[in-house]
Amino acid sequence: MTAHAKKSPSDSSRWINCPGCFQEEKRLRSLGLIKEDQASFHAQEGTAAHGLVEIIVERIIDGEFKIDASKYLGRVITVDKKGNISILNKGVKIVEKNVDIFEIDEEMVENCNVFINYFKDLVLGFTGLKRNPTKPLSDYGIDVETEIKVKLSAYGLDDIFGHLDLRVTYGGKVYIIDFKYGKHVPVYAEDNTQLIIYALPVCKDTDIEEVYIVIIQPRCFQVEPVQIWETTPEHLNDWANDVLIPVSKAIDKSTTKLVAGDKQCKWCRCAGHCSAAEEYSLIEVQNEFPDELLSDDEILDVVENFSIDRLSAFMKKIPFINNIIKNVKQKATEVALGGEKLEGFKLVEGKTNRVWIDEEEIEAFLKKSRVKLKDFQVVKIKSPAQLEKIKKLKGKLDDYITKPTGGPTLVPVSDRRKELVLQIEAVEAEIDEFLEDDDDDLLGF
Numbered sequence: 001m002t003a004h005a006k007k008s009p010s011d012s013s014r015w016i017n018c019p020g021c022f023q024e025e026k027r028l029r030s031l032g033l034i035k036e037d038q039a040s041f042h043a044q045e046g047t048a049a050h051g052l053v054e055i056i057v058e059r060i061i062d063g064e065f066k067i068d069a070s071k072y073l074g075r076v077i078t079v080d081k082k083g084n085i086s087i088l089n090k091g092v093k094i095v096e097k098n099v100d101i102f103e104i105d106e107e108m109v110e111n112c113n114v115f116i117n118y119f120k121d122l123v124l125g126f127t128g129l130k131r132n133p134t135k136p137l138s139d140y141g142i143d144v145e146t147e148i149k150v151k152l153s154a155y156g157l158d159d160i161f162g163h164l165d166l167r168v169t170y171g172g173k174v175y176i177i178d179f180k181y182g183k184h185v186p187v188y189a190e191d192n193t194q195l196i197i198y199a200l201p202v203c204k205d206t207d208i209e210e211v212y213i214v215i216i217q218p219r220c221f222q223v224e225p226v227q228i229w230e231t232t233p234e235h236l237n238d239w240a241n242d243v244l245i246p247v248s249k250a251i252d253k254s255t256t257k258l259v260a261g262d263k264q265c266k267w268c269r270c271a272g273h274c275s276a277a278e279e280y281s282l283i284e285v286q287n288e289f290p291d292e293l294l295s296d297d298e299i300l301d302v303v304e305n306f307s308i309d310r311l312s313a314f315m316k317k318i319p320f321i322n323n324i325i326k327n328v329k330q331k332a333t334e335v336a337l338g339g340e341k342l343e344g345f346k347l348v349e350g351k352t353n354r355v356w357i358d359e360e361e362i363e364a365f366l367k368k369s370r371v372k373l374k375d376f377q378v379v380k381i382k383s384p385a386q387l388e389k390i391k392k393l394k395g396k397l398d399d400y401i402t403k404p405t406g407g408p409t410l411v412p413v414s415d416r417r418k419e420l421v422l423q424i425e426a427v428e429a430e431i432d433e434f435l436e437d438d439d440d441d442l443l444g445f
């Protein structure tokens, strides 16, 4: 899961929609405008969770069906910069340097078990057994592979390869299963080019009749934790021939164009530096706000007059425009820190709050000055999530916990939170109900 191919499947929605992105990225890197990718803490956390799931799935494959992630609760996973993981017992001294360390806590167990339980249910469905299988899964004719290096050589596309988390094949069906540990970026199963690429090798010249693309993303509230898209080998082969192969060939030509758009530019490393994306975003914004010097009130007026459709279209572009803004700000700050002047801007010291130089010293001073403890200390009870980690309190705190209602937030329809019933609708519903009851009364029921 750490190696990145030149045409990485995980990046495919970008390069399929903008075949010129590789050349642009190369150009920007040579100018020093894009830095080398570093594995972020969140990416390392995802690698840790993937590693844990892989170990458990391997044990299930070998016939240890009862196991789940709770078996590893309290242990520790280390992840090095190359993505290699080790699982250690709690308390073991970690001597390795340059590793990220993650405790396998309740939250990780719960999220990994969404994946494990889906896999177990799938297997149980195949075997038809009421009890847990006790033999290796191959004895039931179920073919399961983890961490598969997927290559598209059969399609003449040697430079497209990546790693698939899990593939399950049984009776003419194949399940292409990917674990996404991210919280904030929802990933959708339908027409997911990354997983379609992973599915392709088993779609060519095989007995497979049904293909199931499965994305398990338990931490992201914007989508269902398990999404399944059913398709066929014919459909995926057609896509490979009509889209993937021509695009892949086009990428290798030096004349490939940049094609900016919401999907591809949203997470592209070039956004903020790439002229095509800049132009695209400016056109988008300028279509609505033609005069660069509009005042706040004038901008408000323009927005006030947006139609419902325009509001919706603009909302969809916000992540992309935000990405451009973030990159532009970052670049401008770098330029200014390098000593160059940006017309209309200056570097200043960021805002901060005053802090104690040494908390122990000030505490000693306050005590010496006979200031009462309650007058200078704030004692705060830990959060429900923190206290629930204490074993002896498990299940005993529910009566003390409440969850305040959050303010209305506009999110994409795919978000798994329940849609709010607006007050006005509730009132109208109550009125309708009242009138119906009233009619009934009038009719003598």
Ligand code: SF4
Pocket (backbone or CB within 6 Å): 014, 018, 020, 021, 024, 025, 258, 259, 260, 261, 264, 265, 268, 269, 270, 271, 272, 274, 275, 276, 277
């Ligand atoms: S920012 Fe958009 S247009 Fe520019 S290279 Fe990336 S995907 Fe292509």
